[in-house]
Amino acid sequence: MNLQACEVGWDLGRRTILSGVNIDVAPGEIVGLIGPNGSGKSSLLRLLAGLRRPTRGTVSLDGVAIGALPRRAVAQRIAVVEQAAVTDQNPTVLDVLELGRTPHRRSWSAGSRRDAEIIGAVSRDTEIESLLDAQYNALSGGERQRVQIARAFVQEPRVMLLDEPTNHLDIKYQLSLLELVSAHVRRTDASAVIALHDLNLAAMFCDRVVVLADGRVIENGTPDRTITAETVDAVFGVRARIVEDDGVWVRVGRRQP
Numbered sequence: 638m639n640l641q642a643c644e645v646g647w648d649l650g651r652r653t654i655l656s657g658v659n660i661d662v663a664p665g666e667i668v669g670l671i672g673p674n675g676s677g678k679s680s681l682l683r684l685l686a687g688l689r690r691p692t693r694g695t696v697s698l699d700g701v702a703i704g705a706l707p708r709r710a711v712a713q714r715i716a717v718v719e720q721a722a723v724t725d726q727n728p729t730v731l732d733v734l735e736l737g738r739t740p741h742r743r744s745w746s747a748g749s750r751r752d753a754e755i756i757g758a759v760s761r762d763t764e765i766e767s768l769l770d771a772q773y774n775a776l777s778g779g780e781r782q783r784v785q786i787a788r789a790f791v792q793e794p795r796v797m798l799l800d801e802p803t804n805h806l807d808i809k810y811q812l813s814l815l816e817l818v819s820a821h822v823r824r825t826d827a828s829a830v831i832a833l834h835d836l837n838l839a840a841m842f843c844d845r846v847v848v849l850a851d852g853r854v855i856e857n858g859t860p861d862r863t864i865t866a867e868t869v870d871a872v873f874g875v876r877a878r879i880v881e882d883d884g885v886w887v888r889v890g891r892r893q894p
C-alpha cells in the first residue's frame with residue numbers, strides 16, 4: 638500500500654507549521670523522519686495518519702485521499718504509535734492489545750479465536766507475555782512503549798506511523814524495538830514512517846530519511862546521502878563527523894574544534 642503526501646501544508650491560525658511536503662512511502666519501506674525540535678515531525682505524522690486535515694495538498698492511500706476514507710477503513714490500514722502516555726482508564730496490557738483488533742471487529746462483537754492467536758503471537762515476539770495481566774498505567778515508560786508497539790502489530794496495519802518510539806528505552810530495547818519494526822515490515826511488506834531523534838538509529842534502520850526543518854523537507858533520500866556533516870550542521874547547528882564502520886556504517890560524533 639502506498640502512502641503519499643503531495644504538496645502538503647498545514648497552518649495553525651496564521652502560523653504555517655508545514656509547507657510543500659512531498660513524500661511517497663512504498664510497501665516494504667522504512668522511512669525515517671528527522672529534524673530539530675519543533676520542525677514538524679509529529680504534525681506531519683498526524684497528517685499522514687489522517688488525524689489532521691492538511692490546509693493545502695493531499696494525503697492519499699493507494700491514490701485515494703485519506704480524508705475520503707471512513708475512519709474505520711483508515712484504522713484497518715494505518716497504525717499510529719504516539720508517545721506512550723498513561724490513560725484515564727485503567728486497562729490491563731491485554732486490554733490495550735485488544736484495542737488493536739477493534740478496527741477488524743464488527744461493532745459489539747467479542748474477540749475471535751484469530752484475535753487471540755494474533756495477540757498471543759505478537760506478545761511472544763515483543764516479549765511482553767509476562768505483562769499481559771499487569772495494569773498498563775503501572776508499567777515503566779519503556780514497557781508502555783513496547784506495549785504500544787505490540788498494539789500496533791496486533792492491528793495488522795499496512796502502514797505504521799511511529800513518533801519517537803525509542804523514547805524512554807534503554808539502548809538494548811531501542812535496538813530490539815527497531816529490529817522488531819524492521820522484521821515486521823520485511824515479513825508483512827507493510828511500511829513504516831518513524832520520527833527519530835537518534836541519527837545513528839535512523840541510519841541503521843531506515844531505507845530512506847526525510848529531513849525536516851521549519852516545516853519543510855530539506856532532504857529526502859538514502860541515509861548516506863541525507864545524514865551528512867553538511868546537513869547536520871545546517872539543520873541542527875551541530876558539527877558532526879560521519880564515520881563508516883563495519884555494520885553500523887554511519888556514526889555522528891563530535892568533531893574536534
Ligand SMILES: Nc1ncnc2c1ncn2[C@@H]1O[C@H](COP(=O)(O)OP(=O)(O)OP(=O)(O)O)[C@@H](O)[C@H]1O
Nearest residue numbers: 649654672673674675676677678679680681832849
Ligand atoms: N496543536 C498544536 N497547537 C499549537 N501549536 C502546535 C500544535 N501542534 C504543533 N504545534 C506547533 O507546531 C510546531 C511543530 O511541532 P511538532 O510537534 O510537529 O514538531 P516536532 O518536530 O515533532 O518536535 P519535537 O522533536 O520537539 O517532538 C511547533 O512549533 C509546535 O509548537
